[in-house]
Amino acid sequence: MSIQDDNILINEVLKGKISSFGLLIDKYQKPVYNLIFNMVEDEDQAKDIVQDVFIKVYEKLESFNFKHKFFSWLYRIAINDTINFLKNRKNFETLTEQNEIQEEKTTNDHKEEQRRQLHAALRELRTDHRVLILLKYFFGLSYEEISDVMKIQEKMVKARLFMAREKLREVLIKNKFFEHD
Amino acid sequence: MIDQDIIRRIYRDIDGELDFQVPAELKNFLAKNPEAEQLYRDWAKIGEKFREEKENFREVDLKQQILNKINMEKYVPSEKISFSEKMQQVFFSPRFKIGFAFVLGIFLGIFAFSILNQGVTGKKLKQQDVSGTMWDSRSYDDMVTADNILYESPMAKATFNVKYSTRLVEAHINISSLYPVKLAINFDPNAFMTFNVQNTNVNAQTTAMSSYNYVEINNVGDNQFVVLLYNKNNLSNKINFTIYQNEIPLYTNSVTINKE
Incomplete structure (x- = not known):
């Protein structure tokens, strides 16, 4: 599916065709989730952020600039949201990482x-x-x-x-x- | 210490940005530079691990959760209609029709009132100026008085108030008698013709009958009549009033219409 296809789907969503947004989710949820998961290292938190990201994308879709690529815009939103999440989680991060490393060393x-x-x-x-x-x-x-x-x-x-x-x-x-x- | 430029070229090679010629040149350099070669091999390994990671991306299916949370109504299309369609909708709407009928009614009312008002408030014309118009239908008060007659005797009492216009003669008659009396109204049929006899206040024992050239009222008690005659020719003519009791004349008089 090309960038043009993304733009077609976006236009359809803006005309009220909600199933087209479902297709965009199908296409991008996996890379977005893996990007976020590799940043936050927590499955549930990554899933929550992914949902928030797609909801935000949907809400802001009418402001999308068609001169840019949709995935660039999507990844930017995902990265910014994840960075904000990490800033809020900073106090807990060290402890979490240490626990995970301890567990992983057993393999x-x-x-x-x-x-x-x-x-x-x-x-x-x-x-x-x-x-x-x-x-x-x-x-x-x-x-x-x-x-x-x-x-x-x-x-x-x-x-x-x-x-x-x-x-x-x-x-x-x-x-x-x-x-x- | 490896030259920064060489490191960049190694990265570009690993990223696949160099063409076919450069890697060969780079590899010749690496063969002579063990430290740079180690860097190249390290990044080749890192790159391989990342590729493995990419192939092992975690599966996820959050579609339904996301669709359940979004506002589905946000991009509901608004029905765009053309200007002409919009105008049609306006003109054919019940609200517009009612409004139009209301405004039209107001305008017609104003128009009709302005026309009728002219007739009411218009300047009064002389009789000769309105001859042949509806002037004859004006009210009794505006007619010319011919005569007001009063007859009073122990047998009967009567008043004759007679007015006329160019086309009508109108006589208001009040007659009162304890016993039956007959009032006969005679006139020249070439000058007048009976138009109508109205019993304005008449009891059951009293009757009135008329023909083209006379009116006869048989009266008992107090009664009121309006007798209308057609004024045929505007010439001076008389109308005769005679009251009888048992066919014996008690009173007779005449009124002249169209006095000169």
């Missing part, structure tokens, strides 16, 4: 262990760096698309992503993610 699966290490390293990144890494590697967005989502210049995207990568590798080396250590 013996090598692949799963590496996965856990990757997520643990991501959690150690600044929120904006984490978002950039997720958008780039989880969702495969181009610099231009990330620029559109984050509302920052493309060269700024490149500069920040460079720092985010360096930091991520540094953390992964520290956590013995690589075999060469």
Whole structure:
């Protein structure tokens, strides 16, 4: 389904065809949920945020600018809402992460262990760096698309992503993610 | 220490942004630079892990919960209708029809009143100026008085108030008698013709009859009549009033109409 298809669906929703909004949910709920889940690391909280994001998108749909891509707009709303959520949860975050890490260390699966290490390293990144890494590697967005989502210049995207990568590798080396250590 | 530019090129390669020529050149460089090669291999591994993560995206189905929470009425389409359709709706609506009838009624009322008002408040014309018009139907008070006669005797009492216009003669008659009397009204049929006899206040014992050239009233008690005659020619003519009792004349008199 292309960007044009998204625009057609949006126009249909604005004309009162609610089923078209259902199609947009079908298309984007999975990536949005996984983006949010990888930021908040909590299934129930991620689901709550996803619902709020789509409700907000529906409410603001008449202000959508068709010059932009729908998913950029959707991801931006999702990221901003999740960042706001994380700010409110900040006081509880450290304790939660520690508990999760304790639990995850019990697994013996090598692949799963590496996965856990990757997520643990991501959690150690600044929120904006984490978002950039997720958008780039989880969702495969181009610099231009990330620029559109984050509302920052493309060269700024490149500069920040460079720092985010360096930091991520540094953390992964520290956590013995690589075999060469 | 790896050159920042080399690191950027490694990232671009991992991101798949370089063309076919550059990776070969880059790989030659990496072969000679173990530290840079390690960085390349590390990011290749990170990239692989991320791809695995992407393939293992968690499934979720929140569609129904979301649709249950949104305001379905928000984008209900408003029926857009053309200007002509809107006008048709207005003109054919019962409210408009009633309003139009009301306004039309007001205007017609004003129009009719303005016309009729002219007739009421208009300047009074002379008799000769309105000859042949409806002037004859004006009220008794506006007619010309011919005579007011009073007859009084022990047998009967009568008054004859006679007025006329160009086309009508109107006689108001009050007659009172203890015993039956007959009032005969005679006139020249070339000058007058009986038009109507109205019993304005008549008891059951009293009768009136008329023909084209006379009126006869047989009276007992107190009665009132209005006798209307058609005034045929506007020439000076007489109307005779005679009261009889047992066919014996008690009183006779005449009134001249169209006096010169």
